[in-house]
Amino acid sequence: MDNLLDDFKNAWRRPNNALPQIIIINVVIFLVLAVLNIFGKIAGVEFISNFVYDQFSIPPAFADFIQRPWTLITYAFAHSLNSIFHILFNMLVLYWFGKLIVEYLGNQKLINLYVLGALAGGIIYLLVYNLIPYYIDRSNFPGMVGASAAVYAITLAAATLLPNYTFYLMFLGPVKIKYIAGFYILISFLGTVGGNAGGNIAHLGGAFIGYVYIKQLQSGTDWGLWIGGVMSFFKSLFTKQAPIKVSHKRAKTENRSATTSKTTSSTGHNIANQAEIDAILDKISQSGYESLSKEEKQKLFNASNKS
Template structure:
């Protein structure tokens, strides 16, 4: 199995968190090709992807309230965000579903984008923004709000309470609010606030992620082809081959059992512990 097949398999088995990370990486690779200026060594994103605080721009490009959360200004910007996203995702998905995760990421990004645009409009200045930081903060603060006293083991520091880590990050944003990248810090704090509200509403019985789930389901059903019912002939003397059916079920059970054993192995020791044969078997089974 080549590297491309290995990446495809990890994408399928990694769940929504791994898929969101892949989407961010893919958008970064696209931006390297189309938006990176070698003369200045900087990215220049068009206002159809980056979020602008200018009402004359974002009113006619409302999708930028989401697209900005998948692009980054540089490799280090992407690397740091993906490391924090992976950390926050593991915490959040310990307690909540993948649909709630995706809903929080999208809604957190949109809410933070709105706060960013309104803040700069009130200040009378104009700026643009890209980056997943605000959506990541929503996920991190949501997990912290739900389990603030969870112990997290950090290199060189040992066991630390989760709220200590999140508190330090928020404090740094507050301290740098009036310095450079003010728009980024405003969006970070907005994302944190949304993550807090998301959990509090969820604990009171209101799941905001249902909004995203219903919208995604609507578009999925819109583009999904309705299954056609083929014409069936009825033969009175036809007898169902019970032996072949039984054989097929046994084969399926054995295959499923092997898949379950491999997935258990991944959950305990990680994907890298699989042998080459096991990876190939999973890849073929996922087709």
């Protein structure tokens, strides 16, 4: 058990490791919520596990959302407890396409895309369920969870950046990722009036921001710079600052001043003989070092020591 925990800690602490860290966060949250759900049902206190789960679930009605606005981001780190395939599929796609983003753009860009995708998916979801009558009439469900919007952002970003990159799929063989991304978008669009309409709408919002992010990045604008700034701020709150040590070393200061004066006084000598040194260097370039006289070699040696 200790070895397993050590492996887990090492995987988490490894530098430039954003992709595994995001996956670990999702898996840990899923396991914690699942365990709470099981014990809540067994102990007859299911309301506790439901309350915790609600803190990760973004409700469709804006009146409910303003009571827990943090769900605009937390929903993207939780998954349905009814089927393990929800988190399994999301993490697999995140891994496949996330590796491309990390390889070509770096870890911070992956984090930027994940966060922006989650925000875009959540905002589109809220707008649709609060502005369009068809969806308002169908907003009587607890809420939405899942990393899909963030994963779609990463998927479309990779397909926009590297449209002809090829994945080898079982039973299909080599397929360019632009076609895989297009298939995902089509499936989500067709599902916007189905049982998981909210989730599919969020998918499209995430996909859109992934495409726009790469296009803006290619034009020189990084829409995710603020995310890195926010992360740095919170990291600084938990990082101990090394105390500034002030030491007074008068003797060394005096020696340094003397050395500086000595160097300054010798600078004039170097400048005065610069033409002669240049001539020696030209002679070396034409005839080699061995062509110098003993006097010329000594002058070059002295000049190099003074510089």
